Amino acid sequence: MRFHFALTLQALWTGVCQAAVQHYPAAWGHYDVCKSQVYSDEGLTWDYMACQPEAADMTQYLKVTLDPPNITCGDPPETYCALENPYMCNNECDATTEELAHPPELMFDIEGRNPTTFWQSTSWKKYPKALLVNITLSWNKTIELTDDIILTFESGRPEQMVLEKSLDYGRSWQPYQFYATDCLDAFTMEPKTVQDLSQDTLLDIICTEDYSRGYVWKYDKTVRFEIKDRFALFAGPRLHNMASLYGQLDTTKNLRDFFTITDLRIRLLRPATGATTVDENNLSRYFYAISDIKVQGRCKCNLHANSCVYDKEKLSCECEHNTTGPDCGRCKRNYQGRAWSAGSYLPIPKGTANICEYTQTHTTDMLSN
Ligand SMILES: [Ca+2]
Structure with missing residues (x-):
């Protein structure tokens, strides 16, 4: 189990290397070595x-929590109708039968199978009371996002939802992005898209209508939080200038924190209805169903580790540079010769390690060292 993560990384790295040749020619792969032996005087x-x-794919290491806890369909068994056709009611959910159950794990299994596997909520039978579901993903570790968060909905994308993040293990939450068919109506926010953002407004929280509109959901099932488009504001449209992004991340704590999380929360506020009115005689048409969630990222190790292990259901950095702690956030005992400091991306391309130095108190220590 302990080496599973390292092995996954190895496999992933091979894959990334191949992709990297095309997409990240200059900068990708830097900062992958913590130390090397050199001959000096x-x-x-x-x-x-x-x-x-x-x-890496971070969905393998998370814990998922649903609120309310009994919101998953199938207990008692329920039959659902298709959103686009209220007379097509052959979607059956039964938690006691494996083939008919839709538990939360099915949001994180390997997709590409036919039929797809998905989590499904109970239907909107308490209409007009809102159908609210919180899906919380917890890593119990700080993670830096490296790619878009992608949610795939199997029965129409929600008409209103909020993606939120926490940086303190779920004690406090901030919105990442609002999603609605009508941003003004739902959140009294002007609709915007990630393309409206600039370097100066990158940290603005927007409401987008890009992923909620349209009844043609069969062809467009995804809801995104666009990490790469935000990176591109510094690194260029094809992320060819990662050095520029790393330079910015190094000098701007807010920017670094923006892409850092310990938890994500998907707040589903209103399911797809495909119309302006809700068909009260057929509420089993309305529910949430998610087949896949993608979260790519890396352990935050303060630039003091190049590997992260998953042991006893917990991620932790394998700290170098005489640092320790889950994020390599402090100096080891006896290595407090100067104050702890995160490593630096600068100067490009190898950065600065800012290692913790041995505490030299006695001459005997110096000799024995
Ligand atoms: Ca699935």
Whole structure:
């Protein structure tokens, strides 16, 4: 189990390398080595560099919580009708039968199978009371997002939802993005898209209508939170200038924190109805169903580790540079010769390790060291 993550990274890295040739020619793959041995005047010594783990599929390491807890369909069994055709009612959910159950795990299994596997909520039988569901994804570890968050809905995308993030293990939450068919009506916000953002407004929280509109949901099932488009504001449209992005991340804490999370929360506020009015005689047409959630990222290790292990259901950085802690956030005992500091992406391309130094209190310590 302990080596599972490292192995996954290895496999992923091979894949990324192949893709990298096309998409990230200049900068990708930097910061993957924490130290190397070099010959100097004093003989063989270590040369330390800023380093970080490779990006990976983070959905393998999360814990999912639904609120309300009994919102998953199938207990008692229920039959659903198709949103576009109220007379097509052959979608059966029964939690006690494996083939007919739709538990939350099915949002994170490997897709590409036919038929798709998905989590499904109970139907909107309490209309007009809102059908509210919170889906919380917790890592119990700080994570840096490296790619778009992508949710795939199997029965129409919600007409209103909010994606939220936490940086303190779920104690406090901030919105990441609002989604609605009508942003003004739902959230009294002007509709915007990620293309409206600039370097100066990158941290603005927007409401978008891009992923909610349209009855042609069969062809457009995804809801995104666009990480790469935001990266591109600094790194260029094809992310060819990652050095520029890394430079910005290094000097702007708010920007770095924007892409850092410990938890995500998807707040589903109103399901797809495909119309302006709700068909009160056929409420089993309205529900949420999610087949896939993608979250790509890496463990935040403060540029002091290039690998992250998953052990006893917990991620932690394998700290170098005489640092320790789950995020390599402090100096090891006896290595407090100067204050802890995160590694730096600068100067490009190898950065600065900012290692913790041995505490030299006595001459004997110096000799024994
Ligand atoms: Ca699935």
